[in-house]
Amino acid sequence: MGHTPQPPTVIEPHDGHRHPRTRALPALLLTLLTVTALTAAAHADHAPAPPPAKLPALAPATLRTAYAANRADAAEAARGAAAHGDPHRAAADRALAGLSRTLLAFDGRGAGRVTEVLGDLTHADRVAVLVPGSDTSLDTYARFRHTATALSAELRRRTPPGTRTAVVAWLGYDTPATIGTTVTTAARADQAAPGLRTLVRRLRTLVPARARLALLCHSYGSVVCGRAAPGLDVDDIALVGSPGTGADSAAALHTRARVWAARGGEDWVAHVPHVRVGLGFTTVGFGTDPVSRAFGARVFDAGAAGHSGYFTPGSVSLANLARITLGATTEVTHA
Numbered sequence: 001m002g003h004t005p006q007p008p009t010v011i012e013p014h015d016g017h018r019h020p021r022t023r024a025l026p027a028l029l030l031t032l033l034t035v036t037a038l039t040a041a042a043h044a045d046h047a048p049a050p051p052p053a054k055l056p057a058l059a060p061a062t063l064r065t066a067y068a069a070n071r072a073d074a075a076e077a078a079r080g081a082a083a084h085g086d087p088h089r090a091a092a093d094r095a096l097a098g099l100s101r102t103l104l105a106f107d108g109r110g111a112g113r114v115t116e117v118l119g120d121l122t123h124a125d126r127v128a129v130l131v132p133g134s135d136t137s138l139d140t141y142a143r144f145r146h147t148a149t150a151l152s153a154e155l156r157r158r159t160p161p162g163t164r165t166a167v168v169a170w171l172g173y174d175t176p177a178t179i180g181t182t183v184t185t186a187a188r189a190d191q192a193a194p195g196l197r198t199l200v201r202r203l204r205t206l207v208p209a210r211a212r213l214a215l216l217c218h219s220y221g222s223v224v225c226g227r228a229a230p231g232l233d234v235d236d237i238a239l240v241g242s243p244g245t246g247a248d249s250a251a252a253l254h255t256r257a258r259v260w261a262a263r264g265g266e267d268w269v270a271h272v273p274h275v276r277v278g279l280g281f282t283t284v285g286f287g288t289d290p291v292s293r294a295f296g297a298r299v300f301d302a303g304a305a306g307h308s309g310y311f312t313p314g315s316v317s318l319a320n321l322a323r324i325t326l327g328a329t330t331e332v333t334h335a
Contacts, residue, residue: 047081047089049073049108058104058202060122070103071096077108092138104168104202111174112138115199116145118152119166121206126214128155128325129168129203129234131196133219133241134178136171145169147311151216154313154322165325166207170199176220184284186223186246193227200232214238214325215257218310219269223286230254238262238324240302240310240317243272244286250296260324261290261297262335264305264317300324301333 053069056062078093093108095101096116105115121127128151132144148169155165173192176182196215203213214236217225225237226245230253237253238260239245250259263270274289288295303316310317316333323331 046110047077047084047086047108049077049080049093049112051109052105052107058206060206063102063122063206066104067102070106071099071101073106074101074103074108074114077106080108089139092141095142096138105172108138112141112171113173114138114141114169114171116148116169117166118148118169120164121166121168121203122208123164124166124207124211125163126155126159126165126212126326127168127203127207128165128214128216128321129170129199131170131215131217131221131224132175133221134176134183136175138171141171144171147218150311150313150318151321151325154318155325158319158322158326158328160326163326168199168203170196172196172199173224183220185282186227186286187282189220189223189227189246192224196224196228197232200228200234204233212236212327216240216321216325217242219243219307222290226253226286229257232257235327236260236324238300238321239290239297240264240321241267241269241305241307242286242290243269244274244276244288245290246276246286248288249294250290258329259297260300260332261295262300262302262310262317262320263291264302264307264309266304266306266309267302268307298332299335301335 050073053073055066055069058066074093075097078090078097081090081093096103096114102117103114104117107113130148136144148167152167159165172195174188176188182188212235215225215234216238219241222239222242222245226247229237232255234257237257240262247253253259274287276283276285276287290297291299300320301316302310305315305317312318320332
């Protein structure tokens with residue numbers, strides 16, 4: 001779910017006299033803000049796209065109508081992108097408009113948002129919702145979808161007879177850029193959390209009453225899941241490649257769900273300081289490391305996964321994420 005950049009810079013706290021790195025903070029922030037502004041400017045000229053389709057209330061009986069309407073929106077967005085001279089976005093939209101695609105939501109405006117279903121929600125016993133991290137947009141959606149298809153295939157391979165599964169790829173928020181200041185604060189996560197809560201509520205109206213839901217949250221997506229977690233009607237929350245959730249412990253997430261965490265041996269997030277630093281106008285960093293004993297999550301084995309490798313077919317990490325989704329908790333392996 002993204003390339004493998006160098007870890008973002010987070011300032012560590014220091015007691016007493018000002019540390020040289022603390023004195024350099026204004027210059028650092030100015031540099032990061034400049035990079036962010038330039039990045040935003042480079043992507044500001046998005047192709048025109050229609051607003052999201054007006055749909056009836058989601059219910060099992062209206063799912064096909066919603067899927068068709070969202071595919072039609074994606075086709076119109078593709079035409080707009082092509083006319084705008086953006087062949088890359090046009091190709092991404094055109095792929096989403098394919099007859100085999102089942103889009104629970106689509107918005108081609110700006111960086112874009114899409115919620116795609118793999119499987120039959122109305123008969124699913126186990127549902128995984130994937131929440132992506134930074135640098136995920138319609139332009140990079142194919143990469144995110146690849147993780148969903150890998151998980152879907154792993155679930156089919158491991159699902160016992162009589163059990164049905166579905167995977168929901170939720171690109172439902174404007175993800176931050178990996179390089180910039182936004183990725184070091186919870187601002188985007190705070191904006192995203194209500195949408196994730198709404199998605200879970202809607203899924204509960206579509207899936208059978210017996211269905212179990214798991215949130216699988218990658219990188220900055222784990223911050224989103226942490227913000228959305230209190231009172232959320234899910235059974236499991238798995239945090240992978242997490243910089244932190246903004247909470248000091250799993251208990252502080254105020255969720256009835258089982259909370260899991262893993263970090264691969266090659267993930268650069270291990271080198272990100274797990275601190276929170278108040279800077280007056282904002283707070284940088286996300287606090288306690290989710291794989292630490294202090295956090296109190298159920299830590300599982302992710303093998304040698306790098307930051308983008310948690311859903312690699314055949315990996316230890318993917319196998320354990322499938323087991324968590326299926327509720328096969330005694331089969332989850334631990335580091």
